[in-house]
Amino acid sequence: MHEQSSHDHAPGTDVLHPAPAVHDLLRELTGLRAELAAQAGAARDRIHAAHPDHRASACNLLHYLALRRRDLRPLQPRLAALGLSSLGRAEAHVLATLDAVLAALSRLAGQPQPPQPSPADECPADFGTGRALLAGHTDALLGPPPPGRGVRIMVTMPTQAAHDAALVHDLLAQGMDVVRINCAHDDAETWRRIIDNLRRAERTLGRTCRVAMDLAGPKLRTGPLAPGPAVLRIRPARDVFGRVTAPARVWLTAEEAPQPAPSDADASLAVPGTWLGRLRRGDTLAFTDARDARRRLAVVDATAGGCWAESNKTAYLVPDTVLRHVRGGTTGKGRAARVGTIPPREQALRLAPGDALVLTRELVPGRPATVDSAGRVLTPATIGCTLAQVFDDVRAGDPVWFDDGRIGGKVEKAEPDALHVRIAQAPPQGAKLRADKGINFPDSVLRLPALTAKDIEDLAFVAEHADIVELSFANDAADVALLQKHLARLGGKDPAIVLKIETRRGFENLPDMLLAAMRSPRVGVMIARGDLAVETGFERLAEVQEEILWICEAAHVPVIWATQVLETLAQRGLPSRAEITDAAMGDRAECVMLNKGAHVCEAVRVLDDILRRMGAHQAKKQPMLRMLRLAHALPPATPDGP
16 A cells, blocks of 8 residues: 555545555444444434433443443554544544544544544434533533532532531531431431421522432441440540549439430439439539449539439449548448449441351341350351341352441351351451441342332432432433332422442443433433442442543533532541542532531531632542643743753
8 A cells, every 4th residue: 555645636625645554444433323323223223212311322332331342442543643633532522423424534634524423323413512511411400510629519418417407508608509408317307307397497598409319328337236334434545654633523413303414524423303303513423333442423513404413433333333421531322323324335347357247137246256165156146137138149259348348258058047257357356346347248139129128218308309319329221210110100309319339230330321311301310339349348438430521521411429428528628638639529510418517517618718728729530731830830841941
């Protein structure tokens, strides 16, 4: 093959001497384009089944899936060497990007430009409409963007928001765009009060805010544990040398009508009211604790609601511990009283690598392992599992994770009513497993219902009051169809549907679920990174969340970036450096979710600032080349110097 001369190129072109590589690229991309068209043609019924607002997006998604079935890496540097798009930012307008590259290659090759597809046949999204479709779908789902910030902020409401209207007002004032109510907690009356507080804040501030309600879904959790001993430890604060820096403060209240401590207390004790009424400041309460150690409490204040006492020594009290009232060095007749009820201590199973654990189908209270005097295990630790159905699906050899991946192991034996697990992942000294902690079987195909009986009951409230319903543990298209069926039955506000991707199956079935969800007018996806990291492996989370972002951009479906965003800031008031970087990465999504915490208002303010700054630098995967101040940092060159 020889290079075409400047005198024999096709009419209407002005390109000289194209290299043979141009013809090869043109042939390869023409074949690739035919594959994309065939993919959309074969799925024409699915495109037409989508809501009219999503048909072009469904077509673009199918084009993108066909594009990504190939390894495009060998093509990309060859395209870039010609100054052409390497297809790396084609998500929102796949066919338009490919056609633009083909047109440029045709000119370089001196050939006529290939005919453009008919929009009526393939309903493609071009460069302008692709971005506009994503923006429009985002506005429809999450509401209009606030001035100066394109990414919305969602905040999970604590129970406190039902009776603290100021909290909701402050969150909205700081920049919250979507309220999230988790139906796994509280009840309909609490949810109603939160929404009422939001509506009042909207009217006061002149802002609008969407309401998203998260269905609890079939969450696997550990069952109850047998309570520990009813013992109360009081302990003073000490420095590194063991010296007392602050005494232990104990609140004494009448057992007939107990009152909460008016300020922070290390412990509360219920005692007979008539005996309590005799106590005065300066009195002493002498007792023998559970270890037979003699201890004293000094009464430092007596109020109408109870008394404050302090101790400079550690003590362990149990129900019926006798307190002797000492005044002036003597104990008078009838001055002794017994401590009332002390709640049992919450128990936990301590599990270390190599330990055995039995998961039981029956939700009987679990118990720690029992050992003999030599430390040999007589019976392994046991704990129940909240969803009995999993015992029909889990097999020997399947991995299992507990408590958001803090403890891991493998099923050694699967019985109809018990799963025998060997712990493999835990700190050497062991980790505590408590009741009501998450369980994940990432490799097991669990036949769990998409909607539990509680979810279906909660949907009646959601359909009437929410703008968005979030489908937890969405695993396949049938799950989406079931939710759509129930929403159609209920009528109401017809809330938008957000698919929470938090299982491996949900991730693997995402394209199919998106096409099913796009039958509804408003659709979104939440990357629920907590369970998803456990299910796919922590080391794969970054890759998985990128793939979800790409697929959703191709479908013009907005994404919510969720789980542990600025978590230490929200809970403790000070973010980690890694959290700030993670929050900045959230700019790749259309919404970022914050969880509740004592400092959540500050977290909203910080996140708002981060997203405004990053919005000037990044739009999805595309860098925005605004003027860079650092580019002015180099001193200007002089005529006599460099």
